[in-house]
Amino acid sequence: MTTDYNAIAEQYKQCKEHPWRSRIETYSLLKRLGNLEGRKVLDVACGEGFYTRKIRQCGAGEVVGIDLSEAMIRLALDQESRHPLGITYRIEDARTEGARQEFDLAVSAWLLVYARNQTELSAMCHGLASRLKSGGRFVTFTGNPNLYAFPQADYRKYGFSITLTDRLREGAPIVWTVYLDDSSFEIENYHLPMKAYETAFLEAGFQDFTVHLPEVSPHPQGVDDATFWSDYLAHPPAVLIECVKK
Numbered sequence: 639m640t641t642d643y644n645a646i647a648e649q650y651k652q653c654k655e656h657p658w659r660s661r662i663e664t665y666s667l668l669k670r671l672g673n674l675e676g677r678k679v680l681d682v683a684c685g686e687g688f689y690t691r692k693i694r695q696c697g698a699g700e701v702v703g704i705d706l707s708e709a710m711i712r713l714a715l716d717q718e719s720r721h722p723l724g725i726t727y728r729i730e731d732a733r734t735e736g737a738r739q740e741f742d743l744a745v746s747a748w749l750l751v752y753a754r755n756q757t758e759l760s761a762m763c764h765g766l767a768s769r770l771k772s773g774g775r776f777v778t779f780t781g782n783p784n785l786y787a788f789p790q791a792d793y794r795k796y797g798f799s800i801t802l803t804d805r806l807r808e809g810a811p812i813v814w815t816v817y818l819d820d821s822s823f824e825i826e827n828y829h830l831p832m833k834a835y836e837t838a839f840l841e842a843g844f845q846d847f848t849v850h851l852p853e854v855s856p857h858p859q860g861v862d863d864a865t866f867w868s869d870y871l872a873h874p875p876a877v878l879i880e881c882v883k884k
């Protein structure tokens with residue numbers, strides 16, 4: 639089990655091909671980002687650049703991706719050199735202060751789940767605030783802190799399962815097992831209550847903290863597959879959070 643993406647960079651890239659990633663995660667996140675035309679956007683914990691590329695392809699003017707993992711950034715740079723989109727990638731820890739408050743929008747998919755306690759969460763929120771202009775937005779797709787309300791939920795048909803390995807407490811490990819065609823791998827996330835997220839963002843200088851539930855996109859061929867997605871939507875393992883820097 640890992641939080642070190644250097645070890646699982648290739649496998650993680652493959653798991654972005656699971657249908658829920660496009661039908662729910664990408665659909666919900668891009669819808670929430672809205673019009674990106676000409677925007678200066680930072681993708682925080684960009685991984686191998688899955689969203690960084692999409693954000694640029696959606697018309698963002700300037701896009702920078704940062705991530706802690708050298709292996710993830712190497713995969714992102716590899717894609718950029720094969721299919722240049724003019725994206726800048728850097729190895730950078732979201733918990734550090736940025737050099738300038740220069741971005742209109744900061745996006746992250748799956749960053750906050752790596753904060754094990756309020757101190758780490760606060761560092762992430764201050765790191766985000768230090769990179770955003772006043773009035774800039776932060777939007778994230780992240781683990782649902784209310785996951786403990788539905789411990790029996792079964793997500794295997796979507797390509798993953800979630801194990802709550804400890805009682806509900808700050809920093810309790812949450813293990814995601816991700817199933818690929820011929821292998822599986824585990825990722826460890828950490829529980830913090832929604833109130834901790836809200837408090838950390840407000841203290842770091844954000845306002846308008848809002849939580850949204852994920853949505854599923856219409857089927858591309860018009861097939862009615864609502865029944866397939868109903869378990870995910872009834873017990874959402876992820877939510878979207880957005881807020882605005884004062």
Ligand SMILES: C[S@@+](CC[C@H](N)C(=O)[O-])C[C@H]1O[C@@H](n2cnc3c(N)ncnc32)[C@H](O)[C@@H]1O
Pocket residue numbers: 643654682683684685686687688689704705706707710730731732733746747748749752
């Ligand atoms: C689940 S992956 C998500 C990658 C990408 N956002 C996506 O959705 O494909 C989580 C990423 O967060 C990165 N990460 C974790 N803690 C971080 C931190 N403090 N600063 C920057 N990146 C971090 C990991 O290295 C990993 O690449």
